Amino acid sequence: MRSLLILTAWIAQVLICFYYVRLLPNASVRCIWVLAPCVILTYLTTYDLPQRSMSSMLLGTYCWFASIRLIHWIVMSPNHYNTLVPYVRRLLWMFLPVVSCTEDYRKQWPIHNDFLMSALKITINHWLYRWLLSCSGSDSYPRLLMFFTFAVTYTFFSDFVSGIIRLVTGDKYRHTTTINFPFLAHSLRDFWGRRYNQLVSSVFRESIFQPVRQCLSSATLASLIVFLVSGLLHVHLAWLAVHDLQVALAAMLFFVIHGVACVIEAHLPFRLPVLVSWLYTQIFLLLTASLQIGVFVKAGSDFFPDNAPLFFDQKWIPKLPVPNFCPK
Template sequence: MINLLLVHVGWLLHIVICFYVIRPIRYIVIRGILALIPCIILTNSGARHLPQHHICSVFAVAIYWMTSIRLIHLTIVSRNKYLALSSFIFKCLWIVFPVVPCQPTDKDWPIILYFLAGILKFIINCWLHRWLLICEPNDSYQRVFIYFLSILTFSYVIDIQTVFMRIITRDKYTFQSLNNFPFSSRSLREFWGRRYNQIIGRIFHESIFQPLNSYMSSRSVVALITFIISGLLHVHIAIVVLNDVPSVLPTFACFFLNGIACCVERFLPNKLPPILEWLITHCVLLITAPMCLGSFARDQSVFFGIDALSSYVDQWILVLPIPTICPK
């Protein structure tokens, strides 16, 4: 615990040093080295002290990576001289507190709707967890799909936080949505770019895709690089959380193949019927999902939920019938 605290203090110190010392340096290579190396050291140090087979470790590794990506972007590429230290720190740690200004489209969704959606997702999330626990772990398509549903319903955390944020700020600020109806995606680019995991996706878009796109003419190459970095992130999570070295190649291949597929989509000449676009998109996702989520589906201890809340409402969930058929 003390070691992790020191690592987190180290992150704050590195952010401050980047703001005052590294950003003013004229040479981009020197800025890059001085910003990148401490990020690698801090990420590795923090990961070595995280507990295995725990959902908190998944979030911690993701936070380390997203903070590094933001910090490198703001230090090397976007050196806004008028950016205050508080804004710099907030941008670097936005992954921890993903607050955004409330847009007119956000106000179209009443606060009570977020509250009810959060409660419903929470109940479904706990119910799916109980179903997965009584079944033998495996990485079948059916179990991976149910596990993916549990990931989607974990957005109840953001929904409840959104309720409090909008009430406190009187609809001036809200939380960045985690998902935006991913099952309605009619292309892989729509799924990864605008529908699924919008918090991570926003950081990738603003701090990797856009900066690289300003230096490179090929958007396809930039998109593929973004997918490669995302694949490396998920590989690191699999190693740290599950200690599952054999899953390294399939996990990376999942994101690399999806990146290739997104590039191919851009060059498809004819627009397909909407239903066919939807079928092709979700077939590709279904085929590649076990490559990334299979190792997590086999591990019953890594569950996307809040254990304290889940145990508190177990008596409610017990009322709901659990299917006797297990996904195989």
């Protein structure tokens, strides 16, 4: 009953914002009318969710996405949508992020690649999960690398869904690319902008970076604000995960460091050789990873048993042998 009431309140907030708040002439007033209910609803949605649960963090992320979208469309760009249907459709896009499938994409990535990638990812993902499950908690660099690989291969289902969408629509549409080979990132900007978590990147680019850059006429400030908001989001997610202020602040520090590093990258008067740049990027990511994901790796048996990947118990999925040692 409580969940239904909260969902109804979110729907009411979306409609009130469109039909009433959007039409208010004062941007500050619009901001209050959007932000205050969104903060309250996000709190009510997430305050008693289970700790160390990926589903809890996912729900918290959706609350932030909805709030960010509403701030963009109602406060910063009230004329962005003048009719209800595209407004609601775009808001719901985060639940099924479908995009057009271009001719270039079809040539570079045939439909069967989606299914092959899904099969490869699910095999590796389940293998790493069983390996992590057998190990005690540790935030060593090898263990961080294992967890990150587990996280990026967790997107196997979106690859499968993308293949299905392409088959059903005659290759006209696809699921947006969630993870785009992050281990190939040759710079931090390449990692955050093109490689990692493209759903979040799309929302932040459209609803934070672009409107802020237009308002402030500064790509640098817009980039820093994106990382600041991302840091605040992950502070909340870290709090949902463990209710530990130190862990939450570490997550904020992670995004501040990466935001500053990306700005420095953008203003370097020279370019590093590709191989050197790739090596620097991967090392930088690994050295700072513990600030963001260390809490989950250290939790070990307190985290992994309750966060089994999809289809983990299915016997038809190949099971690679788990090594009988744990990286220190």
